[in-house]
Amino acid sequence: MPIRVFNTLSGQKEELVPLEAGKLGIYVCGPTVYSFVHIGNARTFTSFDVVVRYLRYRGYQVKYVRNFTDVDDKIINAARESGEDPIALAARYVEEFRRDASALHLLEPDVSPKVSEHIPEILRLIRRLEERGVAYRSDGDVYFAVGKYSPYAKLSKRNLEDMKAGARVEVGEQKREPLDFALWKAAKPGEPAWEGPWGKGRPGWHIECSAMSARYLGESFDIHGGGLDLIFPHHENELAQSEAASGKPFAKVWMHCGFLDLEGAKMSKSLGNVVRLRDALSRVDAEALRYFFLSTHYRNPLSFGDKSLSDAEARMEYFYETLRKIDARLKGKEPGPGPVHGEPQKFLSDFEAAMDDDFNAAGALAAVSGIFAAANELIDRPPVKDKAVVERTLSVLREQVRRISRVLGLLEDAPEAWLARRKERLVKERGIDRGRVEALVKARDDARRAKDFATADRLRAELKELQVEIMDTPSGTVWWPAREISDSVPVTDGLSARIS
Ligand SMILES: [Zn+2]
Structure with missing residues (x-):
């Protein structure tokens, strides 16, 4: 069965066909490191963590890239408040992020590039856009000329005229058209700056992901992911820059993870509804938090609250308690070949069918629940008398839990512990x-x-x-x-x- 994935670019579910057989490159926009990672971002990163794990389970050789935005206005502002050097502040939060990500059992990406370490790639890309006539200089800044790139807005599918009417020019910006966006910003006192052909300055927000994805995955690659809030302007601008520079299609599939609502209020730093991942992990088990994130399809909104967390942890307890019962019953023995009760293998195919359908982890958890219901029945109310059949069936179920655990990042601990x-x-x-x-x-x-x-x-x-x-x-x-x-x-x- 092929994997089908919802592609934001085409607006529909389509078969995932790698650019190169057996291999997949995936780029996920990572955190802007000016503070601790919040729970909304943690949901996005967990969703893509499971996507990567599942693609590997299905035998693909996956190259997973997730960047750190360590040069940004928010970082500069935070550094100004704390009196720290912006690059040092960002480096500190990179380490804090790594600590939190590992506590949430997120896989380390194959490459985690930082903006500050990819300035030459960024400069080359901006030069190329200039050469192609889609970028212009203005008072030490460099802007992308949206009007020179006709497919603009093909990802977010926004109406260009409406956008023009609504766009506003920030103080200090020197652009020709309101929709144009900065590729390079002239240095201001106290800001990190690098020497460029246009004078000292720093990259704009979007150019980094175009430059770093091309460096590690090539100008065309398979999957680009991120939170729903990134579609516009960030991903739209990445797409425009990359395709205008290379003349080739950029990411083939765009995947976006839904919002996390904090008891109904949209997860937004400006609203102040910030729950840090670290705070959540001090209240709830990491696997229970993953269970909670995965219990709703990644594209759907998810409501975060204390009740949902305690329910998720209770559910994990039921799973682990059942695993303990299975292990106690099997006592480490491997029952030899022979008949089993029912179709215990069907749960694994249910799991794969759910994951093949746009990475429906919620459906996958339903298959997991089926395994545990079957195991409890076999132990507590055995439908067959033959103990060897019961134990052989339990052993098949246990093996399926092992295989599924590695994909979902759940039930990886020893039950007793x-x-x-x-x-x-x-x-x-x-x-x-x-x-x-x-x-x-x-x-x-x-x-x-x-x-x-x-x-x-x-x-x-x-x-x-x-x-x-x-x-x-x-x-x-x-x-x-x-x-x-x-x-x-x-x-x-x-x-x-x-x-x-
Ligand atoms: Zn990005």
Whole structure:
């Protein structure tokens, strides 16, 4: 089955056909490093992380490039406020980003180029645009002449006349037409600047991605991605510059990730609704946050809130708890070949079918849920008597979880370790007195051993009041912060999450 992907450029879902058989180049616009990465960007980067992982799972040799914008007005302004050197401030936030990205289990891209390290490429590209007559100098600045590039706005599909009417010229800009945009900005005091043929200055915002994608992926490449907010003007301008300079098609497929709403309010720094990824990760498990991001199709808007996070973590607990049960049942044995119950392999094909359909991770999670429902049934209410068949089927299901985990970046931890961390978080969050709980659990065990069931029942009730549940297992009593969770958590519906 071919992979189908929604291409913003064509406005429809189309078959993903690599420019070179078996290989794919993907460029994702990375963070502007003037502060900590916020949760909206984290969603975008997680979506593309899973796209890259899935393309590799499907056997493609993927080259993944995600840049750092380390020369920018926002950085200069932040540096002015903190009294730091702008390049040093950006370098600091590059490291902070790397720390956060790794905490969210994001793959390191193959190349993470920085603007400040690609000035020669940028200068060459601007020179070429000048030579082709689509760029002009004005008072030390260089601008792209939108009027000289007729396919302009083919990505955002905006109406040029409306745009002209709405465009405004910023103070200090020296452009001929309101839609023209800066390729090079003349140096101002206190700003980072490099020597160029037009005098000292620094690149405009958009030119970096044209220059760096060409350097690492070639003038034409397969997939360009980013957040929905980048379509205009950033991607539109990248596209115009690149195609005007090379005379070749730029990215073949453009993918855009939807907005993250913060309890309904559009994720926007200007509105001040900024939640840092780091803050979110101090409250919720990284895999649970990934689960939450992936539970809605990447093109759809997603609402962020405390409830959604706790639901996602409860869902992950149910998965890990089930994995623990499977592992306890299989005890590391590999059941030999033989019959299985039902069609346990079908979950993997459901998973692939969902991912082939425009990387529908929400549909993929529905397949994952199917695996765990099947495993719980096999363990708790086995539909077949033959234990070898049950164990062989569980083993097939377990192997599918392993394969899917690597693509979604979920369930990659050891169940015991993950569950222990989850318990610790719940104990802290709910202010449960661990010492008291453990004393009561021990007293109850002693009462049971002495066949004093009235006392045992009273102690169980007391534990319940402390919001603690207990389970009597062959290896002793296990306690856990009370769940309002597991099966009551709505299972992601892959169909409703699908958009066409
Ligand atoms: Zn970009």
